[in-house]
Amino acid sequence: MKHGEKAEALFRNGYNCSQAVLLAFSDVTGLDDDTAAKIAQSFGGGLGRMREVCGAVSGAAMVLGLVKGSNAPDDHEAKKAHYKLVQEFASRFREMNGSIICRELLASTGAAKGLDPEKRTAEYYKKRPCPEIVRTAAEILDEMIGNN
Numbered sequence: 155m156k157h158g159e160k161a162e163a164l165f166r167n168g169y170n171c172s173q174a175v176l177l178a179f180s181d182v183t184g185l186d187d188d189t190a191a192k193i194a195q196s197f198g199g200g201l202g203r204m205r206e207v208c209g210a211v212s213g214a215a216m217v218l219g220l221v222k223g224s225n226a227p228d229d230h231e232a233k234k235a236h237y238k239l240v241q242e243f244a245s246r247f248r249e250m251n252g253s254i255i256c257r258e259l260l261a262s263t264g265a266a267k268g269l270d271p272e273k274r275t276a277e278y279y280k281k282r283p284c285p286e287i288v289r290t291a292a293e294i295l296d297e298m299i300g301n302n
Contacts, residue, residue, distance in 0.1 A: 156293075157292040157295065158178075158292040158293040160292070161175050161177075161288040161289055162286070162288055162292075164178060164288075165285050166279065170195065170197075171197075171198055171208065171209035171210040171284055171287065172196075172212045172216075173209075174213065175216075175288055175292055176190045176191075177191060177194070178292050179217045182217070182299070193216065194212070194213050197209045197212035197213065198271075199256060203268075205255070205257035206255065206256060207254055208251075208287065210247075210284075211244060213288075213291065214247070217295055218239055218240055218295070219236070222236060223236055250290050250294070263281045
C-alpha cells in the first residue's frame with residue numbers, strides 16, 4: 155500500500171490527521187507504531203483541536219525531521235536547509251489545499267466548534283476533507299523524500 159493510501163486508511167480507522175501521516179511512514183522513519191501514535195497525538199485537529207497548523211502538516215514535518223533532519227544543534231547550514239525543506243512542503247501543501255491552517259481548511263465544512271474531538275460517524279467523513287488531506291500530504295512527502 156502506498157503511503158498516501160495508508161495515511162487515508164489510518165485516518166478513516168480513527169487516528170487523527172497528524173498520527174495518520176506519521177504512522178503511514180513508519181517503514182521509512184523506523185518509529186514503532188505505538189511511539190509514533192503517541193508523539194503525533196497532540197498535533198491532531200491543528201494542535202490539540204485548537205485549529206492552528208493542520209495536523210497533517212505537523213505529521214509531515216515530523217517525517218521530514220526524522221528522514222532529512224540533523225541532530226547537530228550548532229549546524230546552522232543544516233538547520234537552514236531543513237527549514238527550507240519544511241517551507242517547500244508547506245508551500246506545496248498550501249498550493250494543493252488552499253491553506254496549512256486547520257480552521258481555514260475546515261471553514262466551509264460545518265465542522266463542530268469547540269475543543270473536544272467529534273465522534274467519527276459516516277456524516278463526519280462526508281463533510282470532512284481530512285481523509286484526502288492526509289493522503290495528499292503523504293503523496294507530497296513521497297515526492298520530496300524520493301520515495302515514490
